[in-house]
Amino acid sequence: MRRALSLLLAAALLTTISGCRDRVDLENVTLMLMMGLDLDENNKLVIYASSPVFSKEAKEKNEVTQVNAETLRDSRGKLEARVSALISTGKLQNILVGKKLLQHPGWIKLLDLFYRDSKTRINARLIAVDGPVGEIMYFAPANKRRLSLHIAKLVDTANERNLVEKATLFEFNRQLLERGKMPIITGLRKTKREVVADESILLDNSGMYVGSLDLEENEILQILQDDQISDLSLTFLLPEQGANKDKALNLGALSCYVVDVKRKVRTGYSDGRFRFDLDFRLPIRLTERLFSFDVQKDTAQLEKQIDKQLQAQMKAVVDKLQKHAVDPIGLGLFARAYRYRDWKKVQDQWGEAFKNADIRIRVRTEIIDMGEIR
Amino acid sequence: MTMIRRFLKLMGAGGQASSRKAKGGAVDRHAPLSTSLERNLADLKRIFTEAPDLVIRTFPYKQTGRRAALAYLNGLSDKNSINNNILHELMQVDEEEGTPGILPVSIGKVETCTSWTQLEYAVLNGQSLLLIDGADRVFALATQGWPQRAIADSQIEASLKGAHQAFVETSESNIALIRRLLGTSELKIKEMIVGNRVPCKVSIMYMEDLTEPEFISTMSQRIAKLDTDCILNTGELAEMLEDQPFSLLPQLITTERPDTAASQILQGRICVVVDRSSSVLIAPVNFVAFFHGIDDYSTRWPIASFMRLLRFFACFVAIFLPGIYIACISFNYEVIPLDLILSIGQFRAAVPFPPFIEALIMEITLEMLREAGVRLPAPVAQTVGIVGGIVIGQAAVQAGIVSNLMVVVVASTAVASFIIPNYDMAAAIRLMRFPIMIMASLFGIIGIISCFMVLLARLISLRSLGESYGVPIAPLRIRDWKDVFLRLPLWTMVKRPSSVRSLQKRRMGSSEHGGEEG
Amino acid sequence: MSIDRWNPASKQNSITTLQFILTIHSMQLGVAALSMPGDLARISGTDGWIALFFGWMFSSAASLIIVQIMKAYPSGTIIELMAHFFGKWTGKLTALLFGVYMSIFAYLILDRMALLIQSWIMQQSKTYILMLLFFVPAYTIVIGGVRAIGRYCEIVVLLSLWMLGAMLFLLKEGNWLHLLPVLKEGWMPVIRTINTTIISFLGFESVFFLYPHLDNKKNASWGVLAANTYTLLIYLFLTLICFLVYSPDQISEYNEALLTVVKIIEFRFMERFDIIMLACYLLVISKTWVPALYFGAFSVKRLLIVGKPKRYAWLFLAVMFAITYVWDPDWNESQNAMKWFSRLGLAVAYVMPVLLWGVLSILLRFKRWQT
Known part of the structure; x- marks a missing residue:
């Protein structure tokens, strides 16, 4: 009896004094799905916010706002003064960062809010934009769903096909603070009719823009990283099979799926230089062959031709990375794991050490399947 | 809690007092019976005033030639057996045929009553009273035959593959239904009476060689302690027997199914059959038992x-x-x-x-x-x-x-x-x-x-x-988990659930009758 | 009906060996696990996990010593033991010591739990209201005595096993290279971390109170070992997961590294797994402070003798509420108080048993020699 009474009393107490200030009903929340950070013409920070509108009366189902602000948190009040309800970053999908901003040292400090505020979704995708961010934020193609969701899907699927790199806020933070690896994030640009995700942006360890990789280069990078997510499709032009003879049709082409990547890394150090031997073994499956060839009989010959091509492509990518002195492959991790003493000397300038490193690549492909026809 | 108890007690006491006043005056129920038929009949009529359904038939008792009377409540007794097995015999059988000193009735159960309390209880239970002039005792003949529902399927605990018999409102039938399933002499029944104004028969059923004696003594103590007017329903009894009446969760299972009751008794629990109620109580139970159905054992595992x-x-x-x-x-x-x-x-x-x-x-x-x-x-x-x-x-x-x-x-x-x-x-x-x-x-x-x-x-x-109600989750009894969230094949459950603390642990794998100590 | 649920000598209040193990384990695993990967990494980088083994060794040794002490007077808690061997007033003093120690233990963890909720889920709610939410279950369990506590720990451990499974989803994000090279800076940093790990095993001192309740006293020694080992395994698992997922320099950036890392788990049917995880982890935390609350109230009851257990339970909860209402410690104060308390913990759980054991064994030998 007394227990029941005291329970009642406690319940009454709770209801009266709590005031439930944390309670925000879903319809009173503006879920920010996409956020844009850019610099305007006067080099002032602009924050864009794109969020869905729930009301049936609204014609457009998406609202986009922009404000000038000092920091992200500073922008929230200004944004809330403009959007229909209270802003929440709990469902944030994409953060678009203008290339202009990427070239400013210290821009990464702006992201502090996302890491400090426990409500923010840490799996939001960080995307670099080639060109003004505003153009994409206000872009509303009629044949696509809400752009924020479209971009999210676009980046995810492109990443799944190994076309671009994808970095969530957490992943970005992890790479940024990893001395042995440089961050690489998705690059996005807008053409007249659509948004295209076909670049990966290389950043250095302070988050500064360094360069970019295109689709093919990124595919090669995925092999180098041993990080391919699903089947990786490669197309080679084999000079031995008469590639580039005909201007219109290139009949020396061959495409294949890389079924698996088996990477072996040997780390060495001599004469003040790191040396990495990367051995790759790739089981591949032919998907397209425009020239006639007896695969059954001369497998080794064809494999050798592919190896040569692939090795050259990989070398080119590594050379490019070395030129920029960034290491998105993560070779620094190997250096730390296996050559700790030597690593310690260069750990704060890994980019430079990587640039001077001697990186040797050996590729051995292995045709395991030639498809339905011979 | 204490306050409510006190309040309940007060209420109970008040009720008793008033009931005594209503009955009071006429007949001293604890006084011995008279030997005179007239006086006894007069007393009987004084107890059952305003009771048109009380039938009193006086007739000469052929065996001895004395006068006798048969009294019963009209609706509660079986007229066939009264006419054919009592009146006919008593009025027709004469000295030569009958054995002197033995009541010549063809009725199975004959009790002798010596006090008015017993008499009253017997009549209200559908028994017929045979009063004989000159005798200081009265015979109560088992002629129960009140309107009764046929045994049918349970509405509330329907089962697909289980038996299609459910309890009815008579404890004899209910006990019989359980006995049919548990045909062993180890099945014991302890009868108790609850209710001050309207007595109600409560039977505690258990397996003597399985059930922890502590359960039986606790249960009979609790039932004996009850001080109430009347119990019409098993639910009422359950509420009064519960350990924590303020809890939302039910702490005793009431079931309408004899097979459920039997399977629980077999695990070492006790079952309380309440007369006039179509469900029985199972105790002690745990939380998970409420999620088990008898169909679990008749379908494949x-x-x-x-x-x-x-x-x-x-x-x-x-x-x-x-x-x-x-x-x-x-x-x-x-x-x-x-x-x-x-x-x-x-x-x-x-x-x-x-x-x-x-x-x-x-x-x-x-x-x-x-x-x-x-x-x-x-x-x-x-x-x-x-x-x-x-x-x-x-x-x-x-x-x-x-x-x-x-x-x-x-x-x-x-x-x-x-x-x-x-x-x-x-x-x-x-x-x-x-x-x-x-x-x-x-x-x-x-x-x-x-x-x-x-x-x-x-x-x-x-x-x-x-x-404990949380057994076998907390306190944890992993061995009992064969029959908690899953129902593993029956042949894996060699032992009875240890959470019931049954006296014999094994129920399989032993050739001896009833298993051995494990 | 009126069984004294707080009487350690009563057979009605005995607990099984499993409950004994899990109660000790429960008092060890609590809020510390959330920040531990970060704390270890801040001192010794990715080698911090090695130090856990040393923490385990020390705590196991100390708890075995406690069991040895308790064997001298198996039917009573440490309070009765002290009163038996050193007189009534020493008993009172012990009751006071443990009353204070356990109450602070319970309060600090309850407060930390409220702070965690506040910083992760309910930013705008008052700490004391969040505390209040857990008073009703705590009260029910505490008045149930050690048996209720043992069962509660049992059921919560069962119910929280899935969380370990969920953590396995993080393995595919991990990189084993983070752990290499092992002992990169030698043993020194590891040794410096031992202090932190020793503290995170605090809680085994509950053996002082649990021992008389154990139904099979023969199992006490391997019981405490099992409890410590189980705690070690969980700590090791969580720490390694964090070390694998975070990059070595990143982990020290986060306060509750374990919670942050859970944020990256997402399912198609449920996102923001950290909220669910933290909410369920509250159950795990609650089984740390509820036993401590009971031990505190029990000690004070032994000190004052009068009154029913219910009164003490209410009184303790009310005082906790009042302290938070008045003082309302913030994160820093909570952090500092914990640091201060851990020193007391070292004294009570590690130093005191060793000294007491020494004194007792001399005393017992002397007695035997005398008779």
Whole structure:
């Protein structure tokens, strides 16, 4: 009896004094799905916010706002003064960062809010934009769903096909603070009719823009990283099979799926230089062959031709990375794991050490399947 | 608690006093019977005043030539046996045929009564009284034959493959039903009488070589302590016997099925049969037992296991789903997947009420529908179901009173609570979700967790007949888990559940009768 | 009906060996696990996990010593033991010491739990209201005595096993290279971390109170070992998961590294797993402070003798509420108080048993020699 009474009393107490200030009903929340950070013409920070509108009366189902602000948190009040309800970053999908901003040292400090505020979704995708961010934020193609969701899907699927790199806020933070690896994030640009995700942006360890990789280069990078997510499709032009003879049709082409990547890394150090031997073994499956060839009989010959091509492509990518002195492959991790003493000397300038490193690549492909026809 | 007890006692005492006054005056019920037939009959008539159904037939007792009288209550006795087996014999059989000193009636059970209390009880029980002039005792002949329902299938505990016999309202029949299933002399029955004004026979049934004697003594002590006017129903008895009457959770199982009762007795529990009630009590029980049905043992084990898991899942859904919905909409919307949240947002934007009120409206409507369905005859109840389910649900959404998802939530909660096999437990669970909804609307997911902790704390501190209610989960008895969330093949359950503390642990794998100590 | 649930000598209040193990384990695993990966990494980088083994060794040794002490007077708690061997007033002093120690233990963890909720889920709610939410279950369990506590720990451990499974989803994000090279800076940093790990095993001192309740006293020694080992395994698992997922320099940036890392788990049917995880982890935390609360109230009851257990339970909860209402410690104060308390913990759980054991064994030998 007394227990029941005291329970009642406690319940009454709770209801009266709590005031439930944390309670925000879903319809009173503006879920920010996409956020844009850019610099305007006067080099002032602009924050864009794109969020869905729930009301049936609204014609457009998406609202986009922009404000000038000092920091992200500073922008929230200004944004809330403009959007229909209270802003929440709990469902944030994409953060678009203008290339202009990427070239400013210290821009990464702006992201502090996302890491400090426990409500923010840490799996939001960080995307670099080639060109003004505003153009994409206000872009509303009629044949696509809400752009924020479209971009999210676009980046995810492109990443799944190994076309671009994808970095969530957490992943970005992890790479940024990893001395042995440089961050690489998705690059996005807008053409007249659509948004295209076909670049990966290389950043250095302070988050500064360094360069970019295109689709093919990124595919090669995925092999180098041993990080391919699903089947990786490669197309080679084999000079031995008469590639580039005909201007219109290139009949020396061959495409294949890389079924698996088996990477072996040997780390060495001599004469003040790191040396990495990367051995790759790739089981591949032919998907397209425009020239006639007896695969059954001369497998080794064809494999050798592919190896040569692939090795050259990989070398080119590594050379490019070395030129920029960034290491998105993560070779620094190997250096730390296996050559700790030597690593310690260069750990704060890994980019430079990587640039001077001697990186040797050996590729051995292995045709395991030639498809339905011979 | 103490206050209420005191209050109850006062009430009881008052009732007794008034009843004594009403009866008082005429007959001293503890006085010995007279030897004169006239005086006895007069006394009998004075006890049963205003009782037109009391039949008194006087006739000469042929064997001795003395006068005798037969008294019985009209509706409660079987006229056939009175006419053929008593009156006929007594009036026709004469000295030569009968053996002197032995009552020449062809009735199985003949008791002799020496006090008016016994007489009164016997008549009210449908027995016929044979009063003979000059004798200081009265014979009570077992001629019970009150209107009785035929043994049919249970409505509330329907079973697909189990037996289709349910208890009826007579304890003799009910005991017989259990005896039919447990044909062993180890099955013992302890009879007790409860009720001051209207005595009611209560029989405790148990297996002598299995059941922990402590259970029997606790149970009989508790029954003996009862000080009440009358018990009409097993539910009333259960409420008075419960360890913690303020708890929402039922602590004793009442069942209408003889096979359920038998299987529980076989595990070492005790069963209390209450006369005039069509269900029996099982004690001690634990929380998980409420989720077991007799069908679990008559279907094959993978299917039975799946059903059990389904029930526990349903229990979780029925308790927490509305609360989780409220918490997710009002506090922790981050948890909902993005695509879902966008569509919920659109539905919710059209609803003018906060989620809690929205949920409350629908839950209360649902409870009303259910109650309406119970009260109405079956064909009309179906109509109510359709009107309620489809019309109100659909119309409420279109009218913008509740959102689509809320209807889904409420409907699945309702279905989930129907799955739970025990009615008492299902009812408790239905009630439990309201406080959880309130807490969820105040504190979101933290409120739900807090409620969950309260539930856990109650679960481990509750007792049923002094035994822990949370067994075999807490205290943990892994060996009993064969028959808790899953129902493993029967041949794996070589031993009885240790949580019942039965005297013989083994129920299989021993050639000796009844198993051996394990 | 009126069984004294707080009487350690009563057979009605005995607990099984499993309950004994899990109660000790429960008091060890609590809020510390959330920040531990970060704390270890801040001192010794990715080698911090090695130090856990040393923490385990020390705590196991100390708890075995405690069991040895308790064997001298198996039917009573440490309070009765002290009163038996050193007189009534020493008993009172012990009751006071443990009353204070356990109450602070319970309060600091309850407060930390409220702070965690506040910073992760309910930013705008008052700490004391969040505390209040857990008073009703705590009260029910505490008045149920050790048996209720044992069962509660049992059921919560069962209910929280899935969380370990969920953590396995993180393995595919991990990189084993983070752990290499092992002992990169030698043993020194590891040794410096031992202090932190020793503290995170605090809680085994509950053996002082649990021992008389154990139904089979023969199992006490391997019981405490099992409890410590189980705690070690969980700590090791959680720490390694964090070390694998975070990059070595990143982990020290986060306060509750374990919670942050859970944020990256997402399912199609449920996102923001950290909220669910934290909410369920509250159950795990609650089984740390609820036993401590009981031990505190029990000690004070032994000190004052009068009154029913219920009164003490209410009184303790009310005082906790009042302290938070008045003082309302913030994160820094909570952090500092914990640091201060851990020193007391070292004294009570590690130093005191060793000294007491020494004194007792001399005393017992002397007695035997005398008779």
